[in-house]
Amino acid sequence: MTIAFDIVLQVFILICAIAAITVRDLLSSVMILGAYSFFMCLMWAQMGAVDVAFTEASVSAGIGTILFIAALMKTTRRSRD
Amino acid sequence: MFDLVMAKYNFWIYIVLMMIGFYAMIAKNNLIKKIVGINIFQTAIILFYISISFKRGATLPILTESDMHGHTTIEIAQYLNPLPHVLMLTAIVVMVATLGVALAIAILIYRKYHTLEEDEILKEAK
Amino acid sequence: MKILGLIVTMVTGALLMYGTADMPDWGDPNSPANSRISPRYIEKTEIETATPNIVTSILADYRGYDTLGETTVIFTAGVSCILLLRRRRKG
Structure with missing residues (x-):
């Protein structure tokens, strides 16, 4: 497992999670949640859980x-909020 | 100290994700934001379970051709632990089922009170 | 309310971070979760089910009743969504 790729993915996931609960527009929040799910899916594929x-x-x-x-x-x- | 951080920092990131979802569940005022928080919380828990099945230097839990038909003994440390993957596969599907029911209840609340903010609903329900 | 929620979240997070000190290291091949039950599945899945994908063989073969219960959960969720969202006819 490459440490650098891992850290980039984790930073993206944290940014997406914080953005999803702070954005005021609900449609944007839901879209960011979809991006969060795809980053999470990349992380699981990298851990071997295909x-x-x-x-x-x-x-x-x-x-x-x-x-x-x-x-x-x-x-x-x-x-x- | 550096070894401790390198061995444990993944768990700390999962806990920070869980804290973000938990904060959204109890402190946000909008019902859809609360449901987003539930989603983040459940994904963090599933990520934790997937991470305890990971082994360094192991490959996917799919048998290779030589292990499938050959007469070699299967090396246990070569394959990932498949059991948490199965349990979390069930948990993801249940997560989407609960999401559907939660959104249906949110739609019903909006039809009755014409708002999604929690304090306005409580004020109007009195 | 926001301050109280922040305090509760911080306390919970601090307790969980204290708890990670007793977890086995991340990616340890000899951790308790990786050494008790799962080797039996990895060794016997080719003999007993003839499926190369171990996850699929556990999901549909060893734990078939579990998957049946999962479909029951989805069915219940779908029926409750239909019952909640239908428009009641007036009169």
Whole structure:
């Protein structure tokens, strides 16, 4: 496992997690959460858990983001925090 | 000291991720933000479980051709631990099922109160 | 509320970081999680299931009832979503 690639991935994941809960626009927050899921999936693929990685990429990053966007279309995308 | 940091810093990053999700769950005011926090929390826990199955110098848990048909004895340290992968595969699917139910309840709350902010809902529900 | 949440989060994180001192090192091949049960699966999966992918053989063969229960969970979630989100007819 390459240490440098590992550290770059972990920094990206931390930035995405902090951005997802601080952005005021809910649609942007959900999109950043999808990017977070894909970075997490890269990290699992690098750890050797390929089955978990492609399940995460299809189920959590794909269907989860679609569910979030469908819920936001039925409600509002504005928030106060 | 340097050895300790190199051996344990991955666990500290998982704990920081878990703290971000936990803070969003208990301190954010918007319901969708709380659901985002739940998602981050669960992903951090799954990442922790995947990381305890990792072995240095091991490859994927798929048998190679020579181990499959040959008569060589299988080297245990050559393959990753497959058991946490299976359990976390189940956990990811359950995570998406709970996400769907949580979003359905959020839609119902918005239909009744026309807002997603927690304090406004509590003020209106009194 | 935000200050209280921050304090609770920091205390929980500090306790968990104190707990990592007793964890085995990251990527240790001889840690307890890697040395008790999983060698049996790795050794016997080719003889008992004839599948090269060990994860798939555990998921669908050794733990088939577990996967059946997982599909029950998804079915329950889908039915509850339909029941929550349907529009009730007036009158």
